[in-house]
Amino acid sequence: MTYNINDKGYYGEFGGAYIPEMLYPNVEELRQNYLKVMAEPEFQEEFNALLKDYVxxxxxxxxxxxxxxxxxxxxxxxxxxxxxxxAHKINNTIGQILMAKRLNKSRIIAETGAGQHGVATATVCALMGLECIVYMGEVDIARQAPNVARMKMLGAKVVPALSGSRTLKDATNEAIRDWINNPVDTHYIIGSVVGPHPYPDMVARFQAxxxxxxxxxxxxxxxxxxxxxxxxxxxxxxxxxxxxxxxxxxxxxxxxxxxxxxxxxxxxxxxxxxxxxxxxxxxxxxxxxxxxxxxxxxxxxxxxxxxxxxxxxxxxxxxxxxxxxxxxxxxxxxxxxxxxxxxxxxxxxxxxxxxxxxxxxxxxxxxxxxxxxxxxxxxxxxxxxxxxxxxxx
Ligand SMILES: Cc1ncc(COP(=O)(O)O)c(C=O)c1O
Missing domain, CATH: 3.40.50.1100 (Rossmann fold)
Structure with missing residues (x-):
């Protein structure tokens, strides 16, 4: 048995990409490119240099x-x-912002719960001069106020998610909705090993x-x-x-x-x-x-x-x-x-x-x-x- 991902994007019986048709081109573009891009020596060099000197x-x-x-x-x-x-979240956002640049994206969206991923995303967007929109549940905005202030200082727009429990799940729903509406210029930086394939594998590799x-x-x-x-x-x-x-x-x-x-x-x-x-x-x-x-x-x-x-x-x-x-x-x-x-x-x-x-x-x-x-x-x-x-x- 292997505990890693297989070539269909599954860990055992779990994983895959169960997405609405509208999202398919975005996810497919990423799936076709992520391993190729990550294997490029210049990508590795830039990723490792930023991890060392910036992180x-x-x-x-x-x-x-x-x-x-x-x-x-x-x-x-x-x-x-x-x-x-x-936090550890910055390892992944450094990797994904470099990926977004390679895929010629100019607008970045993210979801956040504790705000650490939102801050890490706002940080790399400032670093690269890209527009940043962070979705965050209304409840989390209240309980993680210092991180909301940090995101704003870094130039990100923080958009409250007002549905459901008004926490991470709901912020993720809003981010996905945004991505469906902006399929061409936008990259969605997911903050954990969740979401459709290839996200769980890509994020795991950046955190490895x-x-x-x-x-x-x-x-x-x-x-x-x-x-x-x-x-x-x-x-x-x-x-x-x-x-x-x-x-x-x-x-x-x-x-x-x-x-x-x-x-x-x-x-x-x-x-x-x-x-x-x-x-x-x-x-x-x-x-x-x-x-x-x-x-x-x-x-x-x-x-x-x-x-x-x-x-x-x-x-x-x-x-x-x-x-x-x-x-x-x-x-x-x-x-x-x-x-x-x-x-x-x-x-x-x-x-x-x-x-x-x-x-x-x-x-x-x-x-x-x-x-x-x-x-x-x-x-x-x-x-x-x-x-x-x-x-x-
Ligand atoms: C410090 C810290 N640890 C852990 C987590 C949980 O996320 P994950 O399970 O993706 O590491 C978060 C999420 O915001 C976090 O901020």
């Missing part, structure tokens, strides 16, 4: 000494929070730099390229895809995906797709999807805007169904506690999304000589208000 890669692989002592195991944090704009670095960084620190465990939170799944990518086929490396249980998996307010989801189609991809018995999408909930999505990327649906990755759901309260713990123990304020991944140490026991690499997907500046209110600080 600040490689991001450190930091041995968290006090956290490791507390949980009696070896914990390394892959510091994507130290990237320019404060993260596990490529982990291999040589771990070799330097521990004398091995292989951690025992790799852990990441999953919204759509792009930071997880990045840290998993080079370990997908090596089953000695165990993969742990952490989802948002919200107020409890069965509380009716959750985003635990792997447990609650059934096969369905969302945003052009066949995947696991939270839905009612008659196939209506269930409104998701999480305290973290970036995990508040009723589906998951098709790679992760396959990793879940095949048993290759272990899926663990973490509640709002447990995530917030783990986030505050990292602040107090390591002097790092994580994004609330990331705090879900950090909470696994209270839920799963590791051996003293296990090497556990956790994706520190983003920094918590955008979430200060939520932390302060939650803990009455």
């Amino acid at each position: 600040g890669r490689p991001s450190p692989l930091y041995f968290a000494k006090r956290l490791s002592e507390k949980y009696n195991t070896k914990i390394y944090l892959k510091r994507e929070d130290l990237n320019h704009t404060g 730099i993260v596990s490529e670095e982990i291999q040589w960084q771990l070799k330097e620190k521990e004398g091995t390229t292989k951690p025992d465990y790799v852990v990441a939170c999953v919204g759509g799944g792009s930071n997880a895809a990045g840290v998993f990518y080079h370990f997908l086929e090596d089953t000695e490396v165990k993969l742990i995906a952490v989802e948002a249980a919200g107020k409890g998996v069965h509380s009716g307010e959750s985003a635990a797709t792997s447990i609650l989801g059934k096969e369905g189609i969302i945003h052009g991809s066949k995947t696991l999807l939270m839905q009612t018995p008659d196939g209506q999408i269930t409104e998701p909930y999480s305290i973290s805007a970036g995990l508040d999505y009723p589906g998951v990327g098709p790679m992760h649906a396959h990793l879940c169904k095949s048993g290759r990755a272990e899926f663990i759901a973490i509640t709002d309260d447990d995530a917030m506690t783990a986030g505050l713990d990292l602040c107090k123990m390591e002097g790092i304020i994580p994004a609330i999304e990331t705090s879900h991944a950090l909470a696994i140490f209270e839920h799963k026991k590791f051996q003293p000589d296990d090497i556990v690499v956790v994706s520190l997907s983003g920094r918590g500046d955008k979430d200060l208000d939520t932390y302060v209110k939650h803990f009455n600080l």
Whole structure:
């Protein structure tokens, strides 16, 4: 069995491109070109130069000494929070803006939940001098206000999505609608490993730099390229895809995906797709999807805007169904506690999304000589208000 994509755009039974006819030319243009463009030496050169000098890669692989002592195991944090704009999202937007330029697009659209992808998209549009429109749910605009201000500073237009739960799913719907109406000059920079093929694969390849670095960084620190465990939170799944990518086929490396249980998996307010989801189609991809018995999408909930999505990327649906990755759901309260713990123990304020991944140490026991690499997907500046209110600080 392979855990990577096949030549039809599927991970096992998940993936594909289930799109309206109006969207077909855009998606097909991308499908025919993405691998060719990515293989060009000039593309690789420009991508790697920007990752190094603009994003600040490689991001450190930091041995968290006090956290490791507390949980009696070896914990390394892959510091994507130290990237320019404060999260892993910029790896993908750098790649996609270069792709858009190669395809002669002048207008960029994006969806965002936590605002990190919106900020990363606005940033690369400013860098390249391209028009930028970001769709964002009205609820997320309120809870991630600092990122809305950043996008505006960077010259992007932020358009509120007013339908449904007014969160990430609804922002994605608006972005797709825009793309249908502007098929020629516009590139849609999707922010996670979701959407129709080739997006999940293209985004995973742009994020794969993260596990490529982990291999040589771990070799330097521990004398091995292989951690025992790799852990990441999953919204759509792009930071997880990045840290998993080079370990997908090596089953000695165990993969742990952490989802948002919200107020409890069965509380009716959750985003635990792997447990609650059934096969369905969302945003052009066949995947696991939270839905009612008659196939209506269930409104998701999480305290973290970036995990508040009723589906998951098709790679992760396959990793879940095949048993290759272990899926663990973490509640709002447990995530917030783990986030505050990292602040107090390591002097790092994580994004609330990331705090879900950090909470696994209270839920799963590791051996003293296990090497556990956790994706520190983003920094918590955008979430200060939520932390302060939650803990009455
Ligand atoms: C810091 C951070 N981590 C994780 C995520 C979840 O997205 P993904 O699953 O695509 O990594 C987000 C999404 O906005 C984010 O901002």
